[in-house]
Amino acid sequence: MNEKLEGKEAAMKFVNKNFPECHAALLSGSVVRGEDTETSDLDIVVFDEKLLSSYRESLYEFGWPIEVFAHNFTSYKEFYKSDVKRARPSLPRMVAEGIIIKEDVRMKALKQEAVEILEKGPPPWTEKDIRAKRYFLTDTLDDFIGCEDRAEGMFISQTLAELTAEFVLRTNNQWVGSSKWWARALRQFDKEFAERLFKTLDCYYRNDEKEQVVNVVEGVLRPYGGRLFDGFSMGKEGWRS
Incomplete structure (x- = not known):
């Protein structure tokens, strides 16, 4: 078993190793909120405009179980729409609260979009x-x-x-x-x-x-x-x- 690194360090090493050419990446989840436990994983959101579509993958590296949520700069929007429709803002929450571990000029707008979605709330029940x-x-x-x-x-x-x-x-x-x-x-x-x-x-x-x-x-x-x-x-x- 790999030695367990500090959460942010493990996330940065993971991105550099597995997504060296991605445009941006965020670390989110319980580690960022300070609520991590012995069984917590690292939630990493990756943005790469070369990806044809979004996907999710689970891996284990640097002593951590890691959940990867990979998107290009347009495919994430469908996940935002789906999350809003079902009133479960998984991706907007990850993007809004995430800390940037690989910067891109588009990240400020992406995070602001996520914050606005969370603040607006879900569509009301009829x-x-x-x-x-x-x-x-x-x-x-x-x-x-x-x-x-x-x-x-x-x-x-x-x-x-x-x-x-x-x-x-x-x-x-x-x-x-x-x-x-x-x-x-x-x-x-x-x-x-x-x-x-x-x-x-x-x-x-x-x-x-x-x-x-x-x-x-x-x-x-x-x-x-x-x-x-x-x-x-x-x-x-x-x-x-």
Whole structure:
């Protein structure tokens, strides 16, 4: 196993070795935020106008697992659009927070574009979106309440937690995430609510107590009309004569 170098040094050596002719590169992720752990990797964004298309690659060098996100100076825009559409700004966040390890005159504009995307937030949910999400959250809540199998309940609770987090964040025009980013996004938006949700879920995991979880989810739905089942439909068309 290679000796583990300091994060920025490892990133610079990696880029010099594997992308010596690239035009620009950024180091991003937990190392830059000062949140790295023993299992953290290095997120490196590379820009090279000679690349025909974007790609992602995972490697291990200089003692680090390394995730490479390679783009040319136009292909990244499709990833920006996709990230905004799904409200998960993975690439804009990496570019905005990243530290430059190989400079290019275009980097200032690229970083500013990413910052503006993050500040603007995702496109707001429509009334139709909210109605659909109310239905799916209600459906999952009912499954959770009625479930008598402990193993099934664990999986349902995970889905319920993510749907609840999504509903809170998106109805408030906030970015969402996946995995650990659900917790981070919730804490950033409303730390008090986030901790209340986490504690009720922990109470369920430890003691199989559902009531507090149900109360939190119903409280989230209440300002938007509460639970929704009766009368909900998707894709229904009128009769043809």
